[in-house]
Amino acid sequence: MKLQCDVEVIHRMLPTYGLKNRGRGTRAVLSIGKHLDKTTRRNNIYLMICTQKDRAGSKYKADANSLKNFLSAARLAHRGSDSDTLPLSTLTPVRARDVERPKKKLAILSKKDYPLTSNFPYSLEQLQVSYCKLSRVDMRMLSLKSLRCLDLSNNHIKKLPETIGDLGCLAELVLHNNHLETFSAALCLSSLQRTLKLLDLSRNRLHALPDQFCQLRELISLKLDNNLLERMPSRIGQLSKLRSLSASHNKLPFLPAGFRQLSLENLDLFGNPFAQPNSLDHTMRLTFPLALQEMASRAVLDLRIPFGPHLIPAHLCKELELAKTCDCGRTVVDAFIQMVVSMNLHLVSHMVVLVDDMGSTEAPVQRYFCSLACYSQFLDICLRRGVR
Incomplete structure (x- = not known):
């Protein structure tokens, strides 16, 4: 929507700086349209004024409801409606708050x-x-x-x-x-x-x-x-x-397994009662052979098969959403071996606040294994590092 007219933009702050408005209008094109606000990523309604010197135009954000009422009154007046029937108020000076910038x-x-x-x-x-x-x-x-x-x-x-x-x-x-x-x-x-x-x-x-x-x-x-x-x-x-x-x-006694996937710049875990992990302590929840539900759940996740409450029961959806990941990359749901091991927090963050008064930057983190083979392989690595 565009309108060719003479426009004068009055800057209310000019008198503060000892300046005056020009006092006359400039030929311009007045447009009303949508514009993407980069801050909110939403389309808002703006007034845009384009002149000979500024053909790219200056934009002024408009309140949608006020603009709608203003245009409705202008449309009725344009149609020649009787002034007594138009929804117009008597012209009066505005209040100071009406011309103030919207409070942010x-x-x-x-x-x-x-x-x-x-x-x-x-x-x-x-x-x-x-x-x-x-x-x-x-x-x-x-x-x-x-x-x-x-x-x-x-x-x-x-x-x-x-x-x-x-x-x-x-x-x-x-x-x-x-x-x-x-x-x-x-x-x-x-x-x-x-x-x-x-x-x-x-x-x-x-x-x-x-x-x-x-x-x-x-x-x-x-x-x-x-x-x-x-x-x-x-x-x-x-x-x-x-x-x-x-x-x-x-x-916090330990950190979850997913903590190892973070990529932080700053990390502060000082003052938590982290326990010293023992690589030989573990929780065994594997069954031999694996239950059919566990096998099916692992297959759904590993093959990235879509699922939802419209396909399977809601409680199964929740279990799949909370699945764990083995060190080999495979997923586990209810059948796994769990243990807690020590991790240097610098592996997930550039800056680390000391965990305790002893100057440590290590904390216990959960690990999950999908099979005895993966668990044994991890223990072998731990033993080799211990020998070194």
Whole structure:
């Protein structure tokens, strides 16, 4: 949609610098159309003004609802409708807030400043609400569809609403120093899968994270310090974009096998009660011969045969999704040999914070073997290294 007209762009800040507007319009083409916002990766409605000097045009983001009402009134006037029947208000000077730039950032750092009767500005992209003693997430925050960063640190929040997953632009979620005891699987399966890059759950009361947590595959930074974690998600290695992980001062006895697949820049696991592994201690869950279900499950995974609840029972789908990988590359489901071995954390991270006060950078990690042959081969390697 294009309109040829004389346009004058008035810069409200010019008087601040002792400058004046030109006071006359310039011949231009005024366009209304869609444009891809590189930040949110969404198409938004813009006004574009092209002049002789600027044929590429200058773009101005427009509020869709306001623009729709404006164009509807203009269309009715163009059709010659009676002015008394047009849905028009009387022309009056605008309020100061009507000509202010949309508010993008807001920080509330005390309970007395928390808004009780007014809404949060819908244009917010960054919102921090800290030290307000919130016991739950205010549902008004969940209507802020442009929100990219939500910081609710230093409150008393016990549970997160699943509707946080409806914030389609949310890239950073900071929940440091709250009372969280769980992080729901529903959040891991929401739109946060595609947007969330930073998650801070440090200083809470988490005992575990759901297995679905590894669906948050856009995560770059994850903070889990000072919780009560007794285990990490078994398939944490699926977080291929993760570069910074801190989980110090938890109750982790060992790390999951998938931990070896990570490629980090920074890693902090200080203050966990890691046990000294013994290469001869193992858990035997192999059966001879293998059960038919185990053989079928391994075949489905190794041959990458599609599966889902529309094809097989849901509980079998969950077992397949939580399958382990042997050192030989084959998958195992319920029949395997499990053991815990020591791993130098520099194998998965460039920078490593010492694990304990003794200066160690090693931690115990789970290993799985699909057969006695693979297990024996691994023990032989361990013995040869011991001789050396």
